[in-house]
Amino acid sequence: MIEMVNSTGATPDQLLPLSIPVFQVLISLSERDLHGYGVIGDIRQRTDDEVVLSTSTLYGAIKRMMRDGLVEQSDLRPAPELDDERRRYYRITPFGREVAAGEARRVERLAEMIRGKQFQTRTP
Amino acid sequence: MRKTPWPVRLFSAVANSVLPRGFRREFGADQRDAIADQYRNLQGRGLGPAVRFWLHETAGLLATATREYGELLQRRRRTPDRRRPDFDSPKRKPEMLNTFRKDLLYAFRMTVKTPVVTVIAIVSIALGVAANTTIFSVLNSWLLRPLPYPHADRMLVLYENNRNDPDDRELVSPANFFDWQERTSSFAVWVASSFSSRSLTGIERPQQMTVALVTPNLFAELGSDPMRGRTFAADEGGPEDAPVAVLSETTWRNQFGADPDIVGSTIMLNGEAHAVIGVMPETFDYILGTVNLWIPSTFEDQRDNRDSRYLNVTAWRGTDVPFERAQAELVALASRLEEEYPTANENWGVNVQTVREQFPGRTDTGLILVLGVVVGMALLIACANVASLLLAKTEARQKELAVRVALGAGRGRLVQQLLTESVVLALIAGGLGTVLSIWGVGGLREAIPVQIPGFFQPRLDGAVIAFSLGLSVLAGLTFGITPATQVLSSDLRGALTDGTRSGSASKRKKRLRSAFVMAEFAMALTILIAAAVLTNLVNTTIDVDPGYDSANLLTMQFTLPQYKYERAEEIAQFVDNLDRELDQLPGSRGRAFTNRLPRAFGLPQSVFTIDGQPTERSEEPRAGWLSVISAHWISPSGRAAT
Numbered sequence: 001m002i003e004m005v006n007s008t009g010a011t012p013d014q015l016l017p018l019s020i021p022v023f024q025v026l027i028s029l030s031e032r033d034l035h036g037y038g039v040i041g042d043i044r045q046r047t048d049d050e051v052v053l054s055t056s057t058l059y060g061a062i063k064r065m066m067r068d069g070l071v072e073q074s075d076l077r078p079a080p081e082l083d084d085e086r087r088r089y090y091r092i093t094p095f096g097r098e099v100a101a102g103e104a105r106r107v108e109r110l111a112e113m114i115r116g117k118q119f120q121t122r123t124p
Numbered sequence: 125m126r127k128t129p130w131p132v133r134l135f136s137a138v139a140n141s142v143l144p145r146g147f148r149r150e151f152g153a154d155q156r157d158a159i160a161d162q163y164r165n166l167q168g169r170g171l172g173p174a175v176r177f178w179l180h181e182t183a184g185l186l187a188t189a190t191r192e193y194g195e196l197l198q199r200r201r202r203t204p205d206r207r208r209p210d211f212d213s214p215k216r217k218p219e220m221l222n223t224f225r226k227d228l229l230y231a232f233r234m235t236v237k238t239p240v241v242t243v244i245a246i247v248s249i250a251l252g253v254a255a256n257t258t259i260f261s262v263l264n265s266w267l268l269r270p271l272p273y274p275h276a277d278r279m280l281v282l283y284e285n286n287r288n289d290p291d292d293r294e295l296v297s298p299a300n301f302f303d304w305q306e307r308t309s310s311f312a313v314w315v316a317s318s319f320s321s322r323s324l325t326g327i328e329r330p331q332q333m334t335v336a337l338v339t340p341n342l343f344a345e346l347g348s349d350p351m352r353g354r355t356f357a358a359d360e361g362g363p364e365d366a367p368v369a370v371l372s373e374t375t376w377r378n379q380f381g382a383d384p385d386i387v388g389s390t391i392m393l394n395g396e397a398h399a400v401i402g403v404m405p406e407t408f409d410y411i412l413g414t415v416n417l418w419i420p421s422t423f424e425d426q427r428d429n430r431d432s433r434y435l436n437v438t439a440w441r442g443t444d445v446p447f448e449r450a451q452a453e454l455v456a457l458a459s460r461l462e463e464e465y466p467t468a469n470e471n472w473g474v475n476v477q478t479v480r481e482q483f484p485g486r487t488d489t490g491l492i493l494v495l496g497v498v499v500g501m502a503l504l505i506a507c508a509n510v511a512s513l514l515l516a517k518t519e520a521r522q523k524e525l526a527v528r529v530a531l532g533a534g535r536g537r538l539v540q541q542l543l544t545e546s547v548v549l550a551l552i553a554g555g556l557g558t559v560l561s562i563w564g565v566g567g568l569r570e571a572i573p574v575q576i577p578g579f580f581q582p583r584l585d586g587a588v589i590a591f592s593l594g595l596s597v598l599a600g601l602t603f604g605i606t607p608a609t610q611v612l613s614s615d616l617r618g619a620l621t622d623g624t625r626s627g628s629a630s631k632r633k634k635r636l637r638s639a640f641v642m643a644e645f646a647m648a649l650t651i652l653i654a655a656a657v658l659t660n661l662v663n664t665t666i667d668v669d670p671g672y673d674s675a676n677l678l679t680m681q682f683t684l685p686q687y688k689y690e691r692a693e694e695i696a697q698f699v700d701n702l703d704r705e706l707d708q709l710p711g712s713r714g715r716a717f718t719n720r721l722p723r724a725f726g727l728p729q730s731v732f733t734i735d736g737q738p739t740e741r742s743e744e745p746r747a748g749w750l751s752v753i754s755a756h757w758i759s760p761s762g763r764a765a766t
Contacts, residue, residue, distance in 0.1 A: 036158040048443065049277065054184025055158045056139065059151040060191060088154055 004098050006069035012098040015068060016106055021053055021061040026070065026100040029092040033074040036062070039090070062090060070096035132160045135181065142189045144196055171489075172267040172480075179268075223537075227544040234545050235552070241517055245510040246553040249599055252503030253557030257592040258564030259496045261582040266489065268587065271479055272579055274347040275440055278312075280450065281482055282437040284458075285475035293475050296435045297468070298426035300461060304437070304474075307457055310450035311439040315342050316423060318434050319415065321683045326392040327379055332683045333416040335393070340420040343370075343404070345440070352376075353387035353402030361420030368420065369398040373406040375416040393419075395688070430468035451476040498654045501647045503595075507603040508640045508647075510549075514607040515637065518542065525611060539608045546604020547597055554596025558589055606636065676713075679721060699754070717754035 003011050018026070028034060028042040036058055043051050053061075065071045074091035092100070128136075136156040140148050159181065166174050235242050273279055283293040284300065296304075296316075305314045317338040324333045340356035348355075355370055369391065371380070380386055390397045398419065423435070441450040458474040518525075525538055565582050610633070689695050699717055706715045732750075 036154050037161040040158065040162070052180065054181045054188075055155045055162075056143070056181070056184040056188035058158070059147070059155050060188040063147065063150065087157060 004095050006095050008068070010068065012095070012102045015070075015099050016102055018099070018103045019061070020051060021057055022065060022070070023100070023103050024051055024053070025058070025061055025065065026092060026096055026103075029071060029090060030097070030100060033076045033089045033091040035087040035089050037087075065096070069093055070099055128156060128160050129163055131178075132156060132163050135159060135178070139185050142185060144189075144192050147192055171493075175268055223540075224544070227541050228548065230541065231545040231548040235549060238517060241513050242549065245513060245549055245603075246556060248506040248509055249503075249550055249553035249596070249603075250556035250560060252499070252506040253554050253592055253596055253599065254560035254564050255499040256496075256503055256595055257557060257561035257584075257588060258568055258582075259492065259499050260591050261561070261565045261584060261588045262492050262568065263496065264585070264587050264591070265580050265582045266492070269585070273479070274345075276479055278440045278443070279479050280311075280439050280441060280447075281477045281479060282439055282454065283475040283477065284433055285473045287471045287473045290475075293477070294472075295433045296437045297430045297433045298423045298435055299428055299430035299465075300458075300469070300472075301423070301435050301437055302427055303461055304439075304454060304457060308450075308453050310441050310445045310453045312442045313341070313345050313440040315339050315345055315438045316435045317342065318421075318423075318436065322393045323395075323683065324379065324391060324393060324416075325395065331379065332681075333375070333393070336415040336418045337421040337423075338418050339422065342418070343408075346408075348404065348408045350402035351405040353400070355402055355404075356418075356420040361422045363422075363425050365420075367393075367396060367398040368401045369393070370402045370404055370418045371400060372404055372408075372416055372418075376403045379416075393417075430465055447476075447478070494654060494658070498651055501651050503599060504602075505644050505647050505651075507599055508644045511603040511606050512637055512640050514546065514603065515610065515633065518607045518610055519633065535612050538611045542608035542611065543601065543604050546608065547600035550596045550600025550603070551593070553599075554593050557596065558584075558592045561588075561592065610636075703754075714756060716756050719750075719752045 005011055024043045024047070025039055027046070028039045034042060036055065040053050040055070040058055043053060062071060066073075070093060071090045072093055074089040076089050076091070133156075136152070136159065139155065140152060143152075162177065166177055270276065271279075282296065282304070284296050285294065286292040295318075298316075301314075301316055305311075315338070317336050320335050320337065321332050322335045324331050338356075340358055340361045343350070343355035344358075350370065351373060353370075356368070359365075360368060371386065376382060376386055383389070386400050387402060389400050391400055392398075404418070441447065454474050454476055458469075458472065462469045462472060528538060529535070562584060565584055565588075569581055569583075684695060684698060689698060703715065703717070706712055
């Protein structure tokens with residue numbers, strides 16, 4: 001099997017575990033390309049306001065993700081009347097998808113480990 | 125293209141000065157747009173969310189800046205010799221740190237060298253910071269601090285509501301509570317409670333206890349653990365179950381001397397034995413009030429009671445249910461219940477509120493914001509005073525500064541040095557101010573006359589201390605900037621050669637000082653007006669004629685245990701005896717009895733009808749506070765006798 005690597009030669013596994021902002025951004029971009037504000041809004045909505053990224057945290061994460069080859073700038077632009085043309089959109093790269101899938105497997109394994117343990121709490 | 129709002133521009137300017145050049149070149153414009161979008165979204169949503177947003181952005185900015193610079197430093201270590209791109213001034217970084225350390229040491233030396241100026245500056249700024257910190261502690265606890273309950277954002281407080289008054293909040297009848305619970309699907313969890321008073325006997329001094337009857341799930345849903353023993357099991361509290369009770373820490377300490385063996389012992393409430401199963405720590409705080417002990421109840425025996433409204437009801441909407449849908453479902457159900465039970469529910473709707481809407485009210489917030497502006501101005505006056513002092517001090521240091529320029533120091537370096545001195549001064553003052561605000565906050569807690577839930581009591585926490593220190597740095601920059609920038613325009617060379625200053629520089633300083641005095645005067649006048657308005661407001665409240673003279677008037681309260689005084693005649697007998705004995709007291713000029721003191725709130729209203737005048741269906745039900753009074757009520761005060 002040929003394993004994917006990014007421009008620095010890192011494999012997806014070498015980038016794990018991901019920080020919460022990075023993983024959340026990857027989840028948001030997994031379905032469609034978004035601009036910064038769109039990413040923040042999507043994460044807020046999906047997590048019921050449990051994860052709220054500040055703009056600095058978001059762009060700090062995007063910067064590192066671009067360096068690691070997880071996301072890239074997208075050429076996609078909605079119709080000009082729908083959007084401000086200056087905005088830059090970001091999209092997930094195939095390597096980014098691999099990394100996100102690896103992180104998802106890691107979290108699932110973790111969830112499996114704690115299932116049925118005493119310290120699991122109820123939610124109303 | 126829409127114009128960027130000024131707070132966003134200001135924040136972006138700060139972000140640009142804090143973040144490394146490479147970062148801001150790449151993302152600066154995008155970041156500003158994203159902030160602007162969020163800012164526009166916040167419009168009309170009140171002060172709390174706006175403050176939270178800016179604090180969150182600031183925290184994110186600081187964390188990102190630290191991380192970015194950290195990465196740059198690491199990269200720099202890896203590439204020792206070559207030109208390092210993306211670094212503002214790579215060669216000077218260690219130098220800068222070294223310079224900063226020197227400035228800091230020098231600033232401390234200067235602070236000690238002129239003790240009088242230092243003490244005056246520190247005391248004035250400390251007082252200003254303490255006042256601001258105290259007021260901020262209230263704002264923090266009322267509007268900013270997250271609520272201490274799990275899923276507080278989904279937690280709703282439900283009231284019945286007289287349809288003629290949309291703001292009306294009445295407690296809920298048990299039958300309606302059960303219908304709400306069983307005939308809606310938007311809510312995941314329900315908690316109900318009611319308050320009553322019971323006599324605790326079998327201890328040295330029998331006492332009246334405020335008891336909360338609560339559904340057994342209360343503690344679990346509020347995520348609260350006992351400090352001793354356990355809380356209620358899910359199936360406790362039925363009419364057939366053995367009576368149990370959980371004590372508050374205060375009751376455990378005051379009434380039981382913090383008995384370590386309290387769990388498992390039996391206490392007598394209204395003559396009925398209850399097993400103590402746990403003690404809740406003082407920090408446990410249910411929003412609806414402070415109580416001495418909790419008893420579980422399913423309220424099943426009251427299932428058919430639709431006429432008495434006495435339950436406090438809290439419910440959590442489901443994870444995917446928006447507030448509007450939960451509210452709409454309950455409102456629709458209330459209308460159906462009104463049709464099904466016209467006698468008890470006629471004209472009764474439902475009022476759904478978030479926990480944040482319970483407290484504080486709009487007036488409280490307005491008042492505290494006015495106070496915030498007043499203390500903010502007081503701090504600005506202090507800053508202006510200290511700026512004047514430092515201006516004079518800088519003038520006296522002309523020679524020293526001139527020597528440093530002659531030895532090769534740039535003017536920018538001198539400004540940096542003087543600003544460091546100001547900030548050091550301000551931070552010392554800030555530390556003192558924070559200590560002073562401990563008393564300020566304590567005093568404020570005593571002074572707030574209304575009983576507010578413990579969680580909303582102002583206190584010094586991390587956020588308040590961070591605010592205090594941040595404010596100090598800001599104050600330092602505010603009062604330091606003018607004296608420091610004076611160095612840029614003054615004739616230092618002249619100071620070195622003949623010790624004189626040019627005429628224009630002297631005039632400029634004079635003008636500056638006059639400007640300070642004028643600004644201080646204007647702000648002092650504003651404070652005076654605000655203080656006068658507030659004092660007048662307080663006086664008007666105090667001067668409201670209650671209809672009686674409260675001078676030399678004493679009140680006391682008693683509750684007769686039901687198990688001892690079951691019949692009306694027994695109660696009347698007790699009151700008669702008490703009346704006679706009070707009459708014997710030397711100096712007593714009269715006495716009266718009532719179930720409700722004037723200007724006391726919080727009792728449920730009673731609905732009444734007038735004989736021969738049946739209430740029409742469309743009419744508002746007649747309701748009012750029922751006061752039972754004895755003969756001579758009011759007369760002891762010397763006003764109209766009954």
